[in-house]
Amino acid sequence: MAAPLHPAESGVKPVLVKRNPWKEICAASIGNALEFYDLLIYGYFAIVIAKLFFPAADETTSLLLSVGTFGISFIMRPLGAIILGSYADRAGRKAxxxxxxxxxxxxxxxxxxxxxxxxxxxxSPLLIIVARMLQGFSTGGEFGAATAFMVEHADAKRRGFFASWQLSTQGLATVLAAGISALLSYTLTDMQMESWGWRVAFCFGLLVGPVGLYIRSQIDETPEFKKILAVQPEKSPLREVLVHDRLNLVLAIGVVAGATAFNYVHKLYMPTYALKQLHIPATSSFLSAMVTGLVLMITAPIFGTLSDRYGRFRVLSVALLLVGLTSYPLFLALTQWPTVGTLLMVQALVGLLIAASLGPIPAMLSDIFPTRTRGTGLALSYNFSVTLFGGFAPLIVTWMIASTGSKLAPSFYVMGTALISIAAVWFLGRRMARRGSI
Known part of the structure; x- marks a missing residue:
């Protein structure tokens, strides 16, 4: 029989102590931002990397190879989710x-x-592929452990707020990645950028990485996992999730689909789209992504708080509906008025919609899985969805534009995934309501 959505942990009493989780949340957030910075910077330099590592007969083929390599790293994310997610449930979130x-x-x-x-x-391209696979493996375990860490340090009534810092720090990573990319593209010539400038952006993350590593080594394990550790951690969290929570897992993958497709198409792919399709200068296209990240960083905790007050399903349903309805008009506005001002306004709205649609999701997924398997459940559901609907989104929409000749093609991909998510949220909401979990 399937495990209940909110099972009482065997032999574990609820943690009732009043917590001040800010130290741990901030420490985890800084490391999370650094992880996603390293992931994003490759996407922002896809055009340069295409020329240097994937030369081809024409620019479109070269770019397809480059963004395809971006997608290849996502094949490793489910493996990272399985191994590092399970590790988080056996050895601890901190480890x-x-x-x-x-x-x-x-x-x-x-x-x-x-x-x-x-x-x-x-x-040379083989080295890039291996490196991207390592990065994908790492990121595959990041979401589950980081989200579980934030949620389990938080007060039960404020889980939406604290879990939303997972997305807020992704916004911070976008600000850093896009800001450095804009600065480099503004100050360097094309020849300098291709010669050594792009390496500076990667070295920034590499130099700051040890800081994040040190901070994470100093944080405490979560109180909830300490209780589990005192009894006995789940020996096979992967098997537990696949056997007892497989339907929840499938629905959770669907819940994430629309928001992550919107995120990757409108945030990560947009600098490339603006440069290649709208012929907007690289500096301006990077600044637009920076605006998106800034809005996401500021507003994600607001929508997390709204999910605490009004319910995750209500907030997420409205957000996903808006994502599906606005994607086409946003691309239409960009193609009709391909100016820097239009791009900045569109990307500001994109940041708000990403925050609204992704902000409540970490806490919602955390509610589905019990403490003993939360790291695995979170990692699997999020990363399988990101791999299926987000990681290859730049490749898919680049192909869609090339095949149809329409600059509006990416919006149809976003609308399709939004429908999947709306259906998944509806089914999951009914399932939880039947079990008295909401």
Whole structure:
């Protein structure tokens, strides 16, 4: 029989002590921002990387190879979710977070110092692929452990607020990645950027990485996991999730689909879209992504708080409906008025919609899975959805534009995934209501 959505942990009493979680939340948030910075910076330099590591007969093929490599890293995310998520449920959230940032630093170093195709030939793109796979593996375990860590340090009535810092710090990562990219593109010539400028962006994350590693080594394990550890951690959290919570897992994957597709198309792919399709200068396109990240960073905790007050399902349903309805008009506005001002206004609204649709999700997913398997459940549901609907989104929409000749094609991809999420939220809401969980 399937496990209840909010099972009482065997032999574990609820933690009733009043907490001041800010120290741990901030420490986890800084490391989380560094992880996602390293992930994002590759996407922002996709065009440069395409020229240096994936030369081809025409620019479109070269760019497809580059963004395809971005997607390849997402194949490793489910594996990272399985291994590092399970590790978080067996050894602790802190242990998993520390390991994930170490792996990310290795992958980033490989890209930062990789010889180009003109220097070592086919070995060059192979190095990039291996590095991206390491980064994907690391990020696969980051969401589950970081979200569980934030939620389990928080007061039960404010889980939406504290879990939303997972998305707020992703916004901070976007601000850093886009800001550094804009600065480099403004101050350097195209030749300087291709020669060494892009490496500076990767080295920034590499230099700051040890700071995040040190901070994570100093934080305390969560009170809830300490209680589990005192009894006995789940020996096979993966098996537990797949056997007892498989329907919840499938629905959770669907819940994340629309928001993550919107996120990757409108935030990560937009600098490339603005440069290649709208012919907006690189500096301005990076600034637009910076605006998106800034709005996301500020407003994600607001929507997390709203989910605490009005319910995760109500807030998320409205947000996903808006995502589905606005994607086409946003791309239409960009193609009709392809100016920097239009791009900045569109991306500000995008940041707000990402915060509204993703902000309540970490706490919602945390509510589905019990403490004993929360790290695994969170990691699997989020990363399988991101892999399926987000990681290959730049490749898919680049292909859609090339095949149809329509600059509006990406909006149809977003609308389709939004419908999947709305259906998943509806089914999950009914399921939880039947069990008295909401």
């Amino acid at each position: 998993s977070l520390t390991l994930s940032i170490m792996i990310m630093m290795v992958g980033t170093a490989m890209i930062a110092f990789a010889p180009t195709y003109s220097q070592i030939g086919i070995a």
